[in-house]
Amino acid sequence: MLTNVTHAERLAALRAELDRSGVDGLLVPRSDEYLGEYVPPSGERLAWLTGFTGSAGMAVVLATRAALFVDGRYTTQALQQADPALWEHCHLTEQPPQDWLARHAAGLRIGYDPWLHPQSALDRLMPSGAVLVPLAANPVDAVWRDRPAPPRAAAVPHPLEYAGRDSAEKRAEAAAGLRAAGEAAAVLADPHSLAWLLNLRGGDLEHTPLALGFALLRADERVELFMDPAKLPEATWAHLGNAVSVHPPAAMAEVLAGLGGQAVRLDPDATPVWFAATLREAGATLHAGEDPCRLPRACKNPVEQEGARRAHRRDAQAMARFLAWFAAQAPRGTETEIGAAERLLALRRAQPLFRAESFPAISGAGEHGAIVHYRATPETDRPIRPDECYLIDSGAQYTDGTTDITRTLWTGPGTPPADLVERYTRVLRGHIALATLRFPQGVAGPHIDAVARAPLWQAGLDYDHGTGHGIGSFLSVHEGPASISRAARAVPLRPGMILSDEPGFYQPGAYGIRIENLLLTRQAESRPGQTRPFLEFETLTLVPYERRLIDLALLTPGERGWVDAYHARVLAEVGPGLEDDGAEWLRRACAPL
Template identity: 70%
Template sequence: MTQSDRLAALRARLAAAGVQGFIIPRSDEHLGEYVPPSAERLAWLTGFTGSAGMAIVLPDRAAVFTDGRYTLQVRDQADPSLWECRHITEEPPAAWLKQHAAGLSIGYDPWLHAAPAIERLATPGVTFVPLPENPLDAAWADRPAPPKAPALAHPIAFAGKPAEEKREEAAAALREAGDEAAILADPHSLAWLLNIRGGDLAHTPLALGFALLHADARVDLFMAPEKVPADTRAHLGNAVTVRPRAELPAAIDALAGRRVRLDAEATPAWFADRLRAAGAVIGTGEDPCRMPRACKNTVEREGARAAHRRDAAAMARFLAWFAQEAPKGGLTEISAAARLLAFRRDGEHFRAESFPAISGAGEHGAIVHYRVTPETDRRIAPDECYLIDSGGQYLDGTTDITRTLWTGPGPAPATLRDRATRVLKGHIALATLRFPAGVAGPHLDALARRALWDAGLDYDHGTGHGVGSFLSVHEGPAAFSRAARVVPLREGMILSDEPGFYAQGEYGIRLENLLLVVPSTLGAAKPFLEFETLTLAPFDRALIDAALLTRAEREWIDAYHARVLAEVAPLVDEATRAWLARACARL
């Protein structure tokens, strides 16, 4: 079917359902960023394959909304004769509905939207209707089956805390708040709480399911029983009951009269609707697993350090190889990414990439979340910019690193070096920061932009996101972004530091390390925090204009490169060590 055929089929289903429009989010029934093929509804309908977005279909027009990472990609993938492409913050869906949907009934699948997300779309004259069946699914004739990978125990050697202890601590938080149970719709919470991992998603080791956590620390786990083998059931113990997904509605109905915590932003609207219908009392509060999951325990922190050292060895081997091969002009975006993956696969505990590598040469680097395909694969030419954003899933940690490289053999243009150095200055500003406890990510985002702002430049994405422990490479609740929730940073959180600059049609620059929040050594009168850099890889000296750096910035780079050399050189072969010594020489 063409995009036109699919859109027509959906509109026919909408008419049969008695509504004039429909909202299609990127998320699945767990409201996650990464979804299985069976939940790629937005991609099936529009052709757009990015990890964030929304489409709205009306009788005579349709639009796709994306953020600044995907404005170029969506215009390449969605048929412009069918779809209007809109920036989701500059031209928000509610405003578009107000202009084009007055008097219409707009359907939505209550399993795919949090209730507050629907409320934010509220527009005078527009009626929103929860539909019992998703009309897009009915039109999607060859929809893949839901994933059935097994849920497996995550060893205590990597998890750092027994599941029994986690369940009791989460249940104690419920009791303290007067809640008798909590809905857990986020599979990351199930993975953390129960010390399980799975293979339902390509790059994030999750076993998809739902759970009810009771205030006595019992858990009802709603997951296809065939996904939970005998060894995993033994690991879960008698306090965790595995129940088929079909039993979930009856289990919600059985909560009548009880106070149930529901994290509204992280839970499909279906749950609130069902709880109200059952006569339960809805208690508001955050998923009790979310903050403990974000604040890594001692074992997880050590695991992150170890995983990053192994990842650094793979990166050093790749960067040394790239420095030798790139000037010859024989590499492509796909072949370069494949070589990096091969180096990572040699590392102990490696399981998968943490996301599909963003491998962009020249103008492709300006597409923030570019994903190379055989159709778009481009030769990496000499004397141009190449951006590689990638990461690994290791049993003891999750990595995410971006480096921007000059292919050579000639010198990089002065303007490019200026832009890259300003990005590096922003990266250093965040990495070296000490700040009082209580400061949140949105308070710090501007620090990474100042050097660019000084030149009238900026980038259209957040500066950093949280990262899980052998979980999602994008983890909340904290982030460096003007649009992020005001969540104070806490000891044990891991976040990315990734400012950038993008010249459309020419090149992209992004420099990313992961940072661990640790107590400050400042010795202040009140609690202060600072960052420990986990990522260990040199920055490309060909793109650094030392004259733009302050003395303190030069000293930080020299100290960082000295640390990279000291920690990574013993892990690599002689030829890579020789290259690393040159790459880490003092400025």
């Protein structure tokens, strides 16, 4: 039994299992079979094997060496969690797995679990010269003896008053797209698509309200849902109606076998390769194409947009109460990172329609703030000391919307150092530049990423993460297909998309700065002489900035006016819902600069 064993012993046991399986190595991604960012405990294979708990990464295990690949958000965290004596630490983009495999595994048989990889990920590894071998069973599972059971939370209806469109209307629209493309069906391998298309939510994940499962959308608007029937209460059966048939997951191969001779759409970026292999064996014709639910899900309808506004106003009340409390407590040095995050969570729980955190709060004081996705644990938790920088990145799931906000604070009571103030102000300037941007329709996230970086670039500074990600509507806090990043696919931004605006700067070992609001993309009013449609952003987040870290001399008059107008709006929309202490703090925090 491999319980309570060291990571060295786990790695040794896996190597023995690989030898028994007849392969020379193994790919171990962070993902589970649903290929999502967040996975249930039963899917945390990478964390179990390596100790690394970040939300993205991959390991490659060979007989005598092993490597862990993470992106710039997690380089510091990975070094702290995954023993460098066991794992070579590699930057996912600067030292990609295909290059490492080419140097160390050319000609070797490298196993992979076909449920845990999309075709696009395997294609990137093909030039390495390694021979990729699909395995019938996952070797990690064979040695993970105390692996938790998969989740079985109930799948429940998401009411129309929050969804805005009924499932039949969504199915008709998506199926029409399949018919136009000459496709008989589309595989829906992303549980977010099931949630949106069928107006379902669930509790299989801690922070994202999903009911995990797969589905097949037919061109005649019928849906075949592959989910344990025991997860569906009576109300859910009634909600789904006769157009949706439910099968246990074990029936998928049999149902897919019936698609021989027909064209089936698969999203190569979001579908496990198991589906393609099974459909090819059945004689189906595969069409590579985007999940038909992905783009319409990202473009929030008017009901979802108004729900997001309401959710952000309630969330802002919780944040204002937290920041008022923090302003009083922080100079005393009596609070800890975990204690502060728990205080904020308690305040959010008191808000109507609160369901959960949208991700584990990043509560980082001093040097911990420089770890982009730091998560305080009982082992790393430390006091929040006077006169240091504190970063709190957090969010909530409400039935009518999903929030995500970051504020960087000065604990006081002393004066912050000049370099911190300058860098915070440059981050704020980039944040404002993106929030106020007008841009032609057809522009994509990668085209505007530099707008938020420019004030930092002027000082020779930058940050190693994207500027913005999409956000769901009572769904994932990280939602595609659009994002604001140099590395992102160029998906044109459209009205109704909600994206984050979160430039930052990180001084390893000292502090981290990040400022994040959520923005709703909308049609911009036409101006005289305008030759094409333009878009702009509406700021949804309503929380003051840290005025003690703003250098007014670095702000242009327009930037200063924008901050004053934003603070006036925060006071007007959030202040009436606060009690005396919070209201007084908010009044001071929102005073003109």
